[in-house]
Amino acid sequence: MTLRIGPVTLAHPVLSAPIAGFTDRIFRDIVRDFGGCGLIYTEMVSAGGWVQGNIPPDRLNRVDDEARPLGVQLWDREEAPLEEAARRLVDLGITVIDLNFGCPKKRIMGTHAAGATLLRDPATVGRLVAATRRGAGSVPVTAKIRLGPTVHARTGPAVARAAADNGAAAITVHGRTAGDGYGVPCNREMIAEVVQTVPVPVIANGDVHDAASAVETLRLTGAAGVMVARGCLTRPWVFREIAAALAGEPVPESPSYLDQRALLLRHHAEMVEREGERFGTVAMRKFAVRYLTGIPGARVFRDHVTRTETTAQFREVVERFFPLEGHTTTEITEVAEETCAPL
Ligand SMILES: Cc1cc2nc3c(=O)[nH]c(=O)nc-3n(C[C@H](O)[C@H](O)[C@H](O)COP(=O)(O)O)c2cc1C
DSSP states (O other), rough: OOEEEEEEEEEEEEEEEOOOOOOSHHHHHHHHOOOSSSEEEEEEEEEEHHHOOOOGGGGTOOOOOOSEEEEEEEEOOOHHHHHHHHHHHHTTTEEEEEEOOOOOOOOOIIIOGGGGGGGHHHHHHHHHHHHHHHHHSSSSSEEEESSSSTTTBHHHHHHHHHHHHTOOOOEEEEOOOOTTTTSOOOOOHHHHHHHHHHHSEEEEEESSSHHHHHHHHHHOOOEEEEEEHHHHHHTHHHHHEEEEEEEETOOOOOOEEEEEEEHHHHHHHHHHHHOOHHHHHHHHHHHHHHHTTSSTTHHHHHHTTTTTOOOOHHHHHHHHOOOOOOOEEEEEHHHHHTTOHHH
């Protein structure tokens, strides 16, 4: 199974989603190191903020010396800043430029009338894609959408068509509306409808967290690839599992708990190197909590790690509460809960 985005052929039809607050350079390097990811995106970047402020945003820190392929996601509701930001991304050697038409955050939808608000207006989506393409030259432009603004306005297929008609090289569809919370199941039938509507590759997104859910999503939607967001915050090695399954190869083992513990310490050390000890440790808390989701003893670990402020405290929590190999789930939970003295 091959996924082509315009002139770019991905090594694997598995993409790492833009995740604001998470997919920074340190996390992207971790994902790359595990392998299996065909394309990794930055966090979303405000085109207007960049163009008016003239300084590359923090979210583009160190993209110049990063491995490729690399996708950057832009958001805006005006043509001129998108065109100019795209031109600058071409100069930075970015592989794919994605446009955000799915963000449901109040600040983006309300104050800026961008993100998922634009799902109400396929014609504007088309104009924004066309403007971005003017700046992007031969670099492919993609659109990331939802099924619509609400369940009563499932505009996804119309928006996807407007984007494709104006030159989008692929469309990613998150199978929920902007009004849906994560409690609402991802609607794969509606993603399939978008697949039927546009002539360009569609990437299915939503609730893909392992090889089985990826295979099932592709089967039910007919999409050309899958994109993973929350699943990779817990298991950044998920891409190699999905890539192997799609290639008909045996799915590799998860890293041992000891390796996962080493990963936590590596990630923390890199955050501290970038941000300093206190800010780095505080910024690491949200990653640490995500890494542990669903792992035995996670609750106890979370309670402690979210109070750490120094490297010594962070390491102590990891040493004390990160589950060890060779224990059963119940044992680990019991041991962790018994030893849960406040730090
Ligand atoms: C913390 C967080 C930040 C996100 N930031 C972005 C973003 O910057 N751009 C975007 O298009 N989607 C963003 N998303 C949405 C995801 O990319 C994805 O569409 C959604 O989580 C569904 O995929 P999943 O079920 O694999 O998590 C974000 C999601 C989360 C949980």
